[in-house]
Amino acid sequence: MELFTKPSAIETFYEAVMFEMLSYEFMQRALIASVVIGLVCSIIGVFVILKNLTFIGAGTSHAAFGGVTLGYLIGFSPLYLAILFSLVTVWVVGYLSRKGYLKLDASVGIFYSLTMALAVLFIGLMKAYNAEIYGYLFGSILSVTNMDMKIILILGAIVLLIVYLFFKEFHFITFDEEMATASGIPTGWLSFLLLNMIALTIVISLKSVGAILVFALIVTPAAAAYQLTYSMIRMFLYSALIGVGSSVAGVVLSYWLDLPSGATTVLFVSAVFFLTVIFSPKRRPVFSLR
Amino acid sequence: MKNDVIIRFSHATIAYQQRTALEDISLEIRQGEFVGIIGPNGSGKTTLLKSILGLICPDTGSVQIFDCACHKLRCHHKAKIGYIPQKGQIDPNFPVTVMETVMMGRYSSIGLLRRPAKRDRELVLNALKEVEMDGYRDTPLGHLSGGQQQRVMIARALAQQPEVLLMDEPTTGIDTPTQQSMIHLISDLHRNLALTVLLVTHDVNMISPHVDRLALLKARLFAVGPPAEVLSEKTLSEIYGKQVIVTTQEGGTYVIIGDYHHV
Numbered sequence: 001m002e003l004f005t006k007p008s009a010i011e012t013f014y015e016a017v018m019f020e021m022l023s024y025e026f027m028q029r030a031l032i033a034s035v036v037i038g039l040v041c042s043i044i045g046v047f048v049i050l051k052n053l054t055f056i057g058a059g060t061s062h063a064a065f066g067g068v069t070l071g072y073l074i075g076f077s078p079l080y081l082a083i084l085f086s087l088v089t090v091w092v093v094g095y096l097s098r099k100g101y102l103k104l105d106a107s108v109g110i111f112y113s114l115t116m117a118l119a120v121l122f123i124g125l126m127k128a129y130n131a132e133i134y135g136y137l138f139g140s141i142l143s144v145t146n147m148d149m150k151i152i153l154i155l156g157a158i159v160l161l162i163v164y165l166f167f168k169e170f171h172f173i174t175f176d177e178e179m180a181t182a183s184g185i186p187t188g189w190l191s192f193l194l195l196n197m198i199a200l201t202i203v204i205s206l207k208s209v210g211a212i213l214v215f216a217l218i219v220t221p222a223a224a225a226y227q228l229t230y231s232m233i234r235m236f237l238y239s240a241l242i243g244v245g246s247s248v249a250g251v252v253l254s255y256w257l258d259l260p261s262g263a264t265t266v267l268f269v270s271a272v273f274f275l276t277v278i279f280s281p282k283r284r285p286v287f288s289l290r
Numbered sequence: 291m292k293n294d295v296i297i298r299f300s301h302a303t304i305a306y307q308q309r310t311a312l313e314d315i316s317l318e319i320r321q322g323e324f325v326g327i328i329g330p331n332g333s334g335k336t337t338l339l340k341s342i343l344g345l346i347c348p349d350t351g352s353v354q355i356f357d358c359a360c361h362k363l364r365c366h367h368k369a370k371i372g373y374i375p376q377k378g379q380i381d382p383n384f385p386v387t388v389m390e391t392v393m394m395g396r397y398s399s400i401g402l403l404r405r406p407a408k409r410d411r412e413l414v415l416n417a418l419k420e421v422e423m424d425g426y427r428d429t430p431l432g433h434l435s436g437g438q439q440q441r442v443m444i445a446r447a448l449a450q451q452p453e454v455l456l457m458d459e460p461t462t463g464i465d466t467p468t469q470q471s472m473i474h475l476i477s478d479l480h481r482n483l484a485l486t487v488l489l490v491t492h493d494v495n496m497i498s499p500h501v502d503r504l505a506l507l508k509a510r511l512f513a514v515g516p517p518a519e520v521l522s523e524k525t526l527s528e529i530y531g532k533q534v535i536v537t538t539q540e541g542g543t544y545v546i547i548g549d550y551h552h553v
Contacts, residue, residue: 231385235385
């Protein structure tokens, strides 16, 4: 009889989420931010995965962290400097690769360590220990302020709008850039625009997911979606569902179980990825796939 | 219409990856012609096609396409050139369906910030019908055989409603009966749609019965003209550096080249 009187785990969870969690303003902000970030990261992630730009994602997030540390050192907006650092990184590596001076991966590698070296230097130059900086490294979605929310919403909307407007061109460039150029698509500035969107995506996710973990939120949902379909349109859809779902699940679980939000989100999305690898219909010819 | 020059190379020397790939090329392609470009590997065949696409421009001399210099080739010009790259440059695992692939051929004409309309979908379906692949519109590209994938790539080029079709080794990596049906398809498209076709291949015997002219390349243009003129034992041995036998059977000219590895 005791079983009936004791609330089940689901009931406890429901109460914690519906009543307690949503009653906090910071949790409302965290949930909205996680939906936007999950969506933007997973959409951009499809291009990153299909165009083999995974390393540029990692490099740019570390560059953005370099910008954050400089901001704290000189007392200027860490976010603006993060935007500047990550954009300059994609501009330079994009330029070097387009001109054929150096392969994209190699120049990203240089910037990856250069900006991290700068970050270590800037932290070393600071007089006092600053815990907020480590928030940018490992992510803390609960510390998202109203100002951060505005920036996440505005930049997120810009990225999604650009992807929507140039979707068919990005689609073609991702499939085969040379063929797209040959058929008259202005691939030069469009590829550059895509790199800039990757940089902006990283910047908006920096505070909530962290420079080290943001990369997973970009790559993993798209990589999971890649296991599930042969249609690019569906891949976007699945990636967005996995990205948003994991992002929200990460926040809810981290609140419920009192775990770090960034790490919980990444562990959750990684678990989804491994499930898609195991149950991928691509490796089961019985299923008909589209 | 057959006499209008649509592509003109005038003493063009073109470098590709810091190496002179083509030297002093002078060649005129007339509208509606079917020209086969032959030569051993590394002879600059692909570079020739890429210069017509405006992807690589000459260092000296000039390449004119639709009376437009190579480096000034604008998007609307490019849309009139359908390009079928060498197979193998297509990632078979890329998540894209046949319909999505062929629709890409319309993107340039649709223009920026616009979505495909009903007419674009009709053109895509017509292009798929032309290559007899309309039953596969929702099939993933990676699920098709090499020959079928090549047909889809031709459909993608046709969806551009091109005036010129450039093909880079369209029959490489597919079995012989499929190669034959492919070459007949290309020949039919050339005739029925009045297309100017430039086809790069190393398989002389397969295309010589179908083409108006053959261009024999090995960095320089060694010979150009009707197959019967170009396919001489003397010229071919000079190019391939091996013994070459040219024989005539049932009205066609056939070439047997010695064990030149890269032919």
